[in-house]
Amino acid sequence: MAIIGYLIRRILTGILVIWLVATAAFLLFFARPVGTVARQLAGKAATPQTIQEVINNLGLNQPISTQYWHFLDGLVHGNLGYSYFTQESVDTMLKQDLPATVSLVVGGMVLWLLFGLTVGIISATRARSAFDRVSSVLVLVGLSMPTFVIGELLILWVFQPLNQHGITWIDTGYSGITSGLSSFIGHMILPWITLAAVQAAVYTRLSRGQLLDTLGEDYIRTARAKGLPERRVIFRHAVRAAMTPVISQLGVDVGTLLGGVVITETVFGLGGIGQVSVQAVFQDNLPVIVGFVIIAAIFVVVANILVDLVYAGLDPRVRIT
Amino acid sequence: MTFSEASFEVGQVAEPPEPQTPAKVEGRSQLQLTWRRLRRDKVAIVAMIVVVIMVVLAIAAPAFASLTHHPVDVAFPDTGEDLSGNPVGPGVNGFWLGTDGSGRDLLVRILYGARISLFIGVVTTLVAAAFGVVIGLMAGYFGGIIDTILARFTDAVLAFPYVILGIALAAVFGPSLTIIFGMVTFFSWAGIARIVRGQTLSIKEKEYIEAARSLGAGPFRIMFFDILPNLMGPVLVVATLYIPQAVVFEATLSFLGLGVQEPTPSWGNILADAENFYATSWWYVVFPALFLLLTTLAFNLLGDGIRDAMDPRTERVLAARRNRRKDKKKLGAANGQGSGLPDTAQIAAS
Numbered sequence: 046m047a048i049i050g051y052l053i054r055r056i057l058t059g060i061l062v063i064w065l066v067a068t069a070a071f072l073l074f075f076a077r078p079v080g081t082v083a084r085q086l087a088g089k090a091a092t093p094q095t096i097q098e099v100i101n102n103l104g105l106n107q108p109i110s111t112q113y114w115h116f117l118d119g120l121v122h123g124n125l126g127y128s129y130f131t132q133e134s135v136d137t138m139l140k141q142d143l144p145a146t147v148s149l150v151v152g153g154m155v156l157w158l159l160f161g162l163t164v165g166i167i168s169a170t171r172a173r174s175a176f177d178r179v180s181s182v183l184v185l186v187g188l189s190m191p192t193f194v195i196g197e198l199l200i201l202w203v204f205q206p207l208n209q210h211g212i213t214w215i216d217t218g219y220s221g222i223t224s225g226l227s228s229f230i231g232h233m234i235l236p237w238i239t240l241a242a243v244q245a246a247v248y249t250r251l252s253r254g255q256l257l258d259t260l261g262e263d264y265i266r267t268a269r270a271k272g273l274p275e276r277r278v279i280f281r282h283a284v285r286a287a288m289t290p291v292i293s294q295l296g297v298d299v300g301t302l303l304g305g306v307v308i309t310e311t312v313f314g315l316g317g318i319g320q321v322s323v324q325a326v327f328q329d330n331l332p333v334i335v336g337f338v339i340i341a342a343i344f345v346v347v348a349n350i351l352v353d354l355v356y357a358g359l360d361p362r363v364r365i366t
Numbered sequence: 367m368t369f370s371e372a373s374f375e376v377g378q379v380a381e382p383p384e385p386q387t388p389a390k391v392e393g394r395s396q397l398q399l400t401w402r403r404l405r406r407d408k409v410a411i412v413a414m415i416v417v418v419i420m421v422v423l424a425i426a427a428p429a430f431a432s433l434t435h436h437p438v439d440v441a442f443p444d445t446g447e448d449l450s451g452n453p454v455g456p457g458v459n460g461f462w463l464g465t466d467g468s469g470r471d472l473l474v475r476i477l478y479g480a481r482i483s484l485f486i487g488v489v490t491t492l493v494a495a496a497f498g499v500v501i502g503l504m505a506g507y508f509g510g511i512i513d514t515i516l517a518r519f520t521d522a523v524l525a526f527p528y529v530i531l532g533i534a535l536a537a538v539f540g541p542s543l544t545i546i547f548g549m550v551t552f553f554s555w556a557g558i559a560r561i562v563r564g565q566t567l568s569i570k571e572k573e574y575i576e577a578a579r580s581l582g583a584g585p586f587r588i589m590f591f592d593i594l595p596n597l598m599g600p601v602l603v604v605a606t607l608y609i610p611q612a613v614v615f616e617a618t619l620s621f622l623g624l625g626v627q628e629p630t631p632s633w634g635n636i637l638a639d640a641e642n643f644y645a646t647s648w649w650y651v652v653f654p655a656l657f658l659l660l661t662t663l664a665f666n667l668l669g670d671g672i673r674d675a676m677d678p679r680t681e682r683v684l685a686a687r688r689n690r691r692k693d694k695k696k697l698g699a700a701n702g703q704g705s706g707l708p709d710t711a712q713i714a715a716s
Contacts, residue, residue, distance in 0.1 A: 058514060062522045069522075073534055172674075178409060181670060182663065189610050189662035191617035194637055194655060201644050246666075247607065254600065254673065290600065293564045297524060297557065307529040308618055319529070323622065326533045338530055342522075349521055360568055 059346040066342040126332030135336035145219040145317035153240030161248025169256035187242030196312035219315040255287035300348025304341025403675035410671025416664035427477035436471035439629045464649040479631040487613040490550040498558025506566025523556040536624035606669020610662030
């Protein structure tokens, strides 16, 4: 029963967080002069009169409080507004751009978890061995390079040579899973590698560090003393306890990334929430920016609630209150 | 033996015997212990040397500029660009590492860039870690309403897509070092706070915290003296990742045109500009990337070393493993058999 009350409280505070973020985004972008977007829309040769007309049409001449009320009203009814430029509804744009981002994050996550946890566990069980030393350096290379450099180098050294030799399976741009699994993977493999290269180091280090800490605990000595095989001690006793911070980190990362993987999406031209929202900022496309910021916030909030629930499930010492 | 010799000597010179001092027990602080362990870690020492070299190079940047007669912001269209206007390679016309897209000395710009990038990395991380630890500790320890407020605020910060905010801020106020500095700090502390909070939640249920409380320790004593030292491992692991991350974050902003602005060089904006020359001028991307990579790697490895050195348990784990391995070897040797024996058989044999 306690868990239902806990969930209700978390969902209510989650809504509060989303409202805070939405308001911050609204105020932040409203602080910009309204003239710029109107001038863009009206064209270069527009008279001040036309510009004023555009401003009136967009409702930007109303006082902030009215606009804010209007914005909140739409938000409550699930209407995120319409793009200034294409008149497309932001909801529709989201539905179009979300698959690319989700594909990128989920595929990348599988890669980085596989790699990061495997290397982390081996490194911790063989701390200061050659494997530990070499892998800890190699894994850091991905993290130590800016994402755009990794992405551009993959395009330059993998995509372009292959393409020149007639191998067109690996491609840039986004191709939905509905247009064939092979084509989907071909389009996503380089972005996945890019994203995983950046993230894997965090998980390798975190799982290594946590596991090393856990292996120093008394109950591990007890498990060994009662004659359990080392493999069982590591996987059944140590890894389980060491994973809670890893899951915490995973929740934060996935939640944040679902809100848009700006650089990877931009470098590979995937579309996706990140690339589209950056374009929107450069265009002063207020409804699109605010809508996408809110969606990103919802992902993070939901991920956080899930993380805390899983945390309590894994670590009985943590009480849900 | 020694005693009789000593007494013989004493008899000869007729001086009062020196009081026999017992084996000296030296009190060592945590810092001394950490340093003693760190000194034995070769990788950490090499990393430390690399960091020091980078700092020295950054400080000495003007010296390199006057040595090569290539001031940082001056373009050399005659000597620094080839006939088609592309950068010249390393060693050509006295440019040690070649030139950049505008015909400026790449080495000098990288060294000046080191100043900005290192400053952003180190200072933002220190500030962010301080905020993150205090806020995370309080949220995790006090729980209740304080936790709800702090945790929700942390969530709101983490929930805000930071690249979007960065672009927005840069667009509203114009890109500047202050904006970058503030933004990196603002988006770093929340991640640290969240990890600290999670750890605190788990640690505060442990018996020794209960013991401290029953001895009458106040909440701040428990938080900062009992819980905090046990958090330093995870915090250090995360914080050492933030220094290179901050450097990389600046580069990312530069890629979007919102980082440190030309003509001031940073590793980020050099790399971002190099993007246009990837196919023709390899040195333009390779050298700045190498400097950045060496520095960020060094910080990461140094952090790992400090983490291992600070944690007395690491030593115990390693020692235990060494002993187990030794025991196994001994057993195997005694039985004249390899290590193929199952554990139970080994124990039975011993």
